[in-house]
Amino acid sequence: MPSITTDMLFLLAPFGAVIALLFALFQAKKVLKYSEGNELMKKIADSVRKGANAYLKRQYAGVTIFFVAMFLILGAMAAFGLLTPFVPFAFITGGFFSGLSGFIGMKIATAANSRTAQASSEGLNKGLRVAFSSGAVMGFVVVGLGLLDLSIWFFLLKYIFYVGMPENDQIQAISSAMLTFGMGASSMALFARVGGGIFTKAADVGADLVGKVEAGIPEDDPRNPAVIADNVGDNVGDVAGMGADLYESYVGSIVATIALAVSAGYGFKGAAVPMVMAAIGTIASVIGTFFVKTKENTEQKSLLAALRKGTYVSSGLIVLAAFPIVYFLLGKENIGIYWAVISGLLAGVLIGFFTEYYTADNYSPTKKLSETSLTGPATIIIGGLSLGMLSTAIPVIIVGVSVMVSFFCSGGGLDFAKGLYGVGISAVGMLSTLGITLATDAYGPVADNAGGIAEMAGLPDEVRKRTDALDSLGNTTAATGKGFAIGSAALTALALIVAYIDEIKIIVDKLGMELKDFLNLELTNPSTLIGLFIGAMLPFLFSSMTMNAVGRAAQSIVVEVRRQFKEIKGLMEGKAEPDYAKCVDLCTRGAQKEMIMPALTAIAAPIVVGIFLGVSGVVGMLAGATATGFVLAIMMANAGGSWDNAKKYIEAGNHGGKGSEPHKAAVVGDTVGDPFKDTSGPSINILIKLLSMVSIVFAGLIIAIWKVLV
Numbered sequence: 001m002p003s004i005t006t007d008m009l010f011l012l013a014p015f016g017a018v019i020a021l022l023f024a025l026f027q028a029k030k031v032l033k034y035s036e037g038n039e040l041m042k043k044i045a046d047s048v049r050k051g052a053n054a055y056l057k058r059q060y061a062g063v064t065i066f067f068v069a070m071f072l073i074l075g076a077m078a079a080f081g082l083l084t085p086f087v088p089f090a091f092i093t094g095g096f097f098s099g100l101s102g103f104i105g106m107k108i109a110t111a112a113n114s115r116t117a118q119a120s121s122e123g124l125n126k127g128l129r130v131a132f133s134s135g136a137v138m139g140f141v142v143v144g145l146g147l148l149d150l151s152i153w154f155f156l157l158k159y160i161f162y163v164g165m166p167e168n169d170q171i172q173a174i175s176s177a178m179l180t181f182g183m184g185a186s187s188m189a190l191f192a193r194v195g196g197g198i199f200t201k202a203a204d205v206g207a208d209l210v211g212k213v214e215a216g217i218p219e220d221d222p223r224n225p226a227v228i229a230d231n232v233g234d235n236v237g238d239v240a241g242m243g244a245d246l247y248e249s250y251v252g253s254i255v256a257t258i259a260l261a262v263s264a265g266y267g268f269k270g271a272a273v274p275m276v277m278a279a280i281g282t283i284a285s286v287i288g289t290f291f292v293k294t295k296e297n298t299e300q301k302s303l304l305a306a307l308r309k310g311t312y313v314s315s316g317l318i319v320l321a322a323f324p325i326v327y328f329l330l331g332k333e334n335i336g337i338y339w340a341v342i343s344g345l346l347a348g349v350l351i352g353f354f355t356e357y358y359t360a361d362n363y364s365p366t367k368k369l370s371e372t373s374l375t376g377p378a379t380i381i382i383g384g385l386s387l388g389m390l391s392t393a394i395p396v397i398i399v400g401v402s403v404m405v406s407f408f409c410s411g412g413g414l415d416f417a418k419g420l421y422g423v424g425i426s427a428v429g430m431l432s433t434l435g436i437t438l439a440t441d442a443y444g445p446v447a448d449n450a451g452g453i454a455e456m457a458g459l460p461d462e463v464r465k466r467t468d469a470l471d472s473l474g475n476t477t478a479a480t481g482k483g484f485a486i487g488s489a490a491l492t493a494l495a496l497i498v499a500y501i502d503e504i505k506i507i508v509d510k511l512g513m514e515l516k517d518f519l520n521l522e523l524t525n526p527s528t529l530i531g532l533f534i535g536a537m538l539p540f541l542f543s544s545m546t547m548n549a550v551g552r553a554a555q556s557i558v559v560e561v562r563r564q565f566k567e568i569k570g571l572m573e574g575k576a577e578p579d580y581a582k583c584v585d586l587c588t589r590g591a592q593k594e595m596i597m598p599a600l601t602a603i604a605a606p607i608v609v610g611i612f613l614g615v616s617g618v619v620g621m622l623a624g625a626t627a628t629g630f631v632l633a634i635m636m637a638n639a640g641g642s643w644d645n646a647k648k649y650i651e652a653g654n655h656g657g658k659g660s661e662p663h664k665a666a667v668v669g670d671t672v673g674d675p676f677k678d679t680s681g682p683s684i685n686i687l688i689k690l691l692s693m694v695s696i697v698f699a700g701l702i703i704a705i706w707k708v709l710v
Contacts, residue, residue, distance in 0.1 A: 640677025
């Protein structure tokens, strides 16, 4: 039995959850104390808030139908003994908490946008503090609810439902049930990310193409009918979607590592390490937030340094805390696992830095990309694609080195299972400071909205200059956050593939059958090879579906904006008000309709492949999807981020500035990059984890089908 001390350490997880949620509440109250500005600013913010609420209400209504259907399917599988009876309920709680984290983050973001604009009129540092505090609410709600969900299920299963079982059997049963709420979280994240991404980019593309390129009016001009929908989209896509996305990354990495603790022979002490690490990471992130501040300097370098200071302090605290955690729980003979934690943490920091290098407009890649606009939109599109492809090399090498270091430092050379546990714990290390990392990401849409409100409310140029500086920084931190999410997804997906193979072993052992009758992972095995090809294809198919979805939804916005410009008399002269609600409604209906097929494809693929190719084909599919999905997601996110900041660089007065031909070319590049970086790219990392989660949950069904054939 685990010692009392180990049991007490498990209590750090719910303690960390409470700390995170209380800090999020503190930050929310701090944000709400700031002034919303004048009556016009309040009116604009209220329109954005109502649009975001209406969208999420419709989205959650549709997603509820899916979750009820899946609950019934999982319940039927449990009734036939293919799953434990807790699985359907774990699935529901995972989806609920994932959606709730995104909802709370969006609520504070829509409350902070006008307050950030007003604070920016008083000073840059004040504007940064308001926007960052609202982002911190998102970050710490995700961490707090994730740890809360983990803790509730862990303690219920360990001390009530599975009490008295042998240690290894108990932790196997616990991890199998808990992996299912990862599937619920991943499902919700995919709907939120894809739906929100389609909404935000349909509005953004429509507003840019007709407003900036055709009509020649500024970005966020109140005469543009799509401008409110564009601001709504920033919240439902980049806040609610990102929150749900990183929630499932966070809990997925912890649960996968708990599952790997069994085969590594670490038992409950091995399960305690990721949970304690997550709790300590929460406290480190809280401390890091107090180091984020800047002087009245709108240079990108100064603003980036302000945010970096907070993340680096948090990371440094984890470096100090991880050693005693590993030493105390696993002993000095397993201290190599400490270096696995450090390798994951360092990999996350490096991926963030190189993502920033390739996307920020104060580095040469984006500056050189902006120069290609001098010869038109074709050359800037070619340049952006080339830059995105080039940017994949370093993150792939970083993740590869991190996996090797984690594996061998954890004893993988002598014990393969221990090495894989090390890989899992490196993913936990990468996500341990998620509270502050996500805060720097979720801050971006708030700054973007603040700039829009400043423009629509006619605030002085100095205010817009400050919000533009915060917005440009937000583009970079958003790209960094996406790179971080994608990198963690690769490590988590690898751990989940191993967890899937372990689940197959457990099921086959219970049936009293031979594993070799079901699993053959040699590349010469046709099932494995075909699964590998299918998996490699899936991210491209998925991206095609989501890109086309944005295109179709954007077309309806383009048509509507053109119609209003033509039919509403006095609109272009500023004497009439556009019909903002119509564009919001078009985006909402388009996103709800278009998100269904990509999501169903991701959920159905592992089941269909399993039925026709068996578990060997499923493992091949997971490996192929992880490899190509990781690279494709980085390429799309970085290309899109660089196109966006190349446009911002020109708007700052370079290469002719706003309204010039290079600027129009850059807007076209940015329009192409929008669905790259905010819809397809970030959705791929959810795809590769959801494939693994679905595979694990339906493993029993696939084995039952193939048992008849063996």
